Amino acid sequence: MHIPDGFIPISQCIVYYVIVIIVGYFAVNWAKNNLDERQIPLLAVLGAGIFAIMAMNIPIPWGTSGHMIGSPLVSILLGSPYAGFLVISVVLIIQALAFGDGGLTVLGANIFNMGIIGSFVGFYVFKALKPLIKSAGSVFIGSFLAIFIAAVACAFELSIAGTFPLEAGLIFMGLYHAVIGLVAEGVISTIVYVTMKNLRPDLISSGSLD
Amino acid sequence: MENKDKNLLIVGVVIAFLIAISAAFFASTNPDGLESTAEKLNPGALDAPAVHEAIMPDYKIPIFGDSPISGAIAIVMGVIIVFALAYFVGSILKKKSDK
Numbered sequence: 001m002h003i004p005d006g007f008i009p010i011s012q013c014i015v016y017y018v019i020v021i022i023v024g025y026f027a028v029n030w031a032k033n034n035l036d037e038r039q040i041p042l043l044a045v046l047g048a049g050i051f052a053i054m055a056m057n058i059p060i061p062w063g064t065s066g067h068m069i070g071s072p073l074v075s076i077l078l079g080s081p082y083a084g085f086l087v088i089s090v091v092l093i094i095q096a097l098a099f100g101d102g103g104l105t106v107l108g109a110n111i112f113n114m115g116i117i118g119s120f121v122g123f124y125v126f127k128a129l130k131p132l133i134k135s136a137g138s139v140f141i142g143s144f145l146a147i148f149i150a151a152v153a154c155a156f157e158l159s160i161a162g163t164f165p166l167e168a169g170l171i172f173m174g175l176y177h178a179v180i181g182l183v184a185e186g187v188i189s190t191i192v193y194v195t196m197k198n199l200r201p202d203l204i205s206s207g208s209l210d
Numbered sequence: 211m212e213n214k215d216k217n218l219l220i221v222g223v224v225i226a227f228l229i230a231i232s233a234a235f236f237a238s239t240n241p242d243g244l245e246s247t248a249e250k251l252n253p254g255a256l257d258a259p260a261v262h263e264a265i266m267p268d269y270k271i272p273i274f275g276d277s278p279i280s281g282a283i284a285i286v287m288g289v290i291i292v293f294a295l296a297y298f299v300g301s302i303l304k305k306k307s308d309k
Contacts, residue, residue, distance in 0.1 A: 001244045006258020031303035040300035041215050045222030047296030048289045052226045055269055055285045056233035057242060064246040065238035086303070090296045094288060100264030151243065164251045172250060176243030200218060 001069075001154050001177065002095065003110055005103030008161040016157075017108030023085060023116050030082035039078060042203050046074050047087045054091065058184055066180030069114040072122020072146035073189040076139055077196060079205020084119030085111075109157060113150045122146030122189075126208070135197075135210050136190050143189035144181040151177030226289045234269070234281030 008016075035043075050070035057065035070091070075084030089111050095101040102110045126135075126142035155173040159166035164173075196204055211219075241249060248256050266272075266284040274280035 001242070003244065004256070004258065005260045007248075007255055028303055031300075031305070033305055035300065035304045037304050037307065038215065040297060040304060041211070041219045041222075043300045044293050044297035045219060045226070048223060048226040048293035049229065051292040052229035052233060052285060052289050055237060055288070056229060057238040057240070059238040059240055060243075062246070063240050064243055065240035066243050086299060087296055090299060091292055094292050094295065096264075097262075098264055098266050098291065099269055099284070099288065100260055100262075100267045101269070104261050154244065155247075163255050164247065168251055169247060172247040173243060176246060180243060200214070203218070 001110075001113060001151055001173070002092075002102030003106040003113075003154065003158070005105050007103075007158060007163045008106050008109055010105060012157075012161055013105045013108055015108075016106075016112045020089075020108045020111045020116070023082075024089070027082035027085045030080055031086065034080065035078075035083070039203065042200075043074075043078065043083065043087060046070070046077070047090055050074070050087065051091050051094065053188065054095070058180075060176065060179045060183070062176070064176050066176060066184060068143075068180070068185040068188050069118050069147050069150065070189075071115055071118035072126070072143040072185070073139075073192055075119045075123035076126050076142065076189070076193065076208050077204055079207050081116075081119035081123040084123065085115045088115040088118065109154075113154050113157070117150045117153050118146045121149045130208075130210075135208070136194055139193045140186040140190045144178075144186040147181040147185045148174065148178050223289070223293060226293070227286055230285040230289050231282045234278045234285055 054067045057067050059065050071084035071088040074087045075081045092110050096104055096107050122142045125145050126138045129138035129141055151173045155169035158164040159169055269284045270276060270280045271284050
């Protein structure tokens with residue numbers, strides 16, 4: 001759901017940039033108080049892996065394709081939505097600057113959707129569900145809802161921008177990303193989480209383990 | 211860095227490379243969810259030019275053409291850049307060790 005240049009008027013683009021800068025301030029504070037040196041290899045590897053997997057568009061019905069956004073997984077493994085925000089921001093900045101995937105004027109909006117909404121929804125749904133169901137199931141549902149709600153937010157933004165009509169935008173964006181959430185985001189996040197939990201539980205934030 | 215952390219780095223980066231190369235050959239070329247929505251609701255919006263020229267547009271290296279090899283090189287370059295930048299960001303933002 002990388003928005004290209006021209007989809008959102010500049011005046012509205014600025015609003016998303018301002019929100020991203022404010023969240024960025026809190027993310028830097030989080031890192032300076034909580035990001036352990038031992039977590040840095042995992043952080044960098046997750047960024048590299050997510051960049052690669054975002055290039056792997058998988059086909060979904062209706063002649064469409066999609067890929068995961070990765071921010072819920074990073075947030076859950078490293079124990080904070082600010083971790084997801086930082087890693088996905090790096091990925092989105094490189095995608096926009098070097099590869100033209102997502103525009104520069106709308107970079108703030110893309111970070112807002114995939115980096116902020118994706119991270120916060122994924123992390124807090126996971127946290128809310130974990131006492132009730134097994135952690136792997138919580139990862140799946142949290143990751144699914146993260147990309148779905150980010151897509152719904154994107155439809156609202158493009159409606160405010162006057163680019164998509166609201167109702168049809170919500171239906172298409174919601175439907176496509178619900179499918180991507182089930183077959184990509186939910187499944188891949190759960191596989192990576194379970195693998196890490198078995199091989200390197202010491203690197204997963206203690207609050208994200210059973 | 212401990213050995214098991216080095217192993218994580220190596221295994222992780224190798225997996226990222228394998229995904230990157232596979233993506234160049236096997237990724238779906240169908241429009242993604244947002245493009246597909248735009249094609250149905252407002253195809254004119256897709257004609258707007260980007261405000262800058264990317265050096266590897268559409269995950270391809272221009273001098274190597276449109277082949278999957280060109281794509282694999284571009285995506286592997288991206289993996290390396292993202293890895294390095296994420297590592298750098300983590301290193302400058304990490305908490306100070308209490309000594």
